[in-house]
Amino acid sequence: MKILIADDHALFRQGMIYILENMDQKVETLEASTSGKAIQLAKEHPDITLALMDLRMPDMDGLDAMRLILNSVPTVPVVILTASERLTDMKQALDAGAMGYIAKSVAPAIMVGAIQLVLSGGIYIPPELMQHSRQVDMPGLSGIKLTPRQIEVLRLLVDGMANKEIARTLRLSEATVKAHVSSIFKVLDVSNRTQAALAAKKIGLGATGDNDVLPTPV
Numbered sequence: 001m002k003i004l005i006a007d008d009h010a011l012f013r014q015g016m017i018y019i020l021e022n023m024d025q026k027v028e029t030l031e032a033s034t035s036g037k038a039i040q041l042a043k044e045h046p047d048i049t050l051a052l053m054d055l056r057m058p059d060m061d062g063l064d065a066m067r068l069i070l071n072s073v074p075t076v077p078v079v080i081l082t083a084s085e086r087l088t089d090m091k092q093a094l095d096a097g098a099m100g101y102i103a104k105s106v107a108p109a110i111m112v113g114a115i116q117l118v119l120s121g122g123i124y125i126p127p128e129l130m131q132h133s134r135q136v137d138m139p140g141l142s143g144i145k146l147t148p149r150q151i152e153v154l155r156l157l158v159d160g161m162a163n164k165e166i167a168r169t170l171r172l173s174e175a176t177v178k179a180h181v182s183s184i185f186k187v188l189d190v191s192n193r194t195q196a197a198l199a200a201k202k203i204g205l206g207a208t209g210d211n212d213v214l215p216t217p218v
Helices: 010-023 035-044 062-072 087-095 108-119 127-135 148-158 163-170 174-188 193-202
Strands: 002-006 028-032 050-053 078-082 100-103
Touching (some): 002 010, 002 035, 035 050, 078 087, 087 100, 087 127, 087 193, 148 163, 174 193
Parallel strands (some): 002 028, 002 050, 078 100
């Protein structure tokens, strides 16, 4: 397992390496103190398992760097790991394609749980954002109409399943699942799987409740 840590504070990077090595002794870490270095490392190591990105970097905004990384290595899950606990930053990061948003203030057990969730194919949405989403209206959620099959697909999507896994679980062709996902995005007025998961949680959809997206502390 190869994990990229992009943060301009060396002490924090060392702390993350300690946490990751305790989580899995076979982990290989790559360090970047700037967004430019993170982008370079992502291009040099397309087999990266996970990228942990700070939101505030000295040379480039972390979200802009994440977008460039995803353009180069679209398969790598990126998690924003930052000091900011602003709801707007959380939503912007998830809307931009991050598979998780972790505040540096959370307990190490929560951080590890969130990372493990993303590594298993899930999406980590901060509880604060989930609570906020329950209290305010989100665009595209009024009068939504999903078929029973689309609801099944959406629940598995919230669980972090890829189209191939959903197809196998529901005994459908992958092309059929892609068509369902495209229709779901249109109905929910979203453009990616992270936004769809947020929308699904807003309307109470999920395979097993809130833990479909949020990790269980270890």
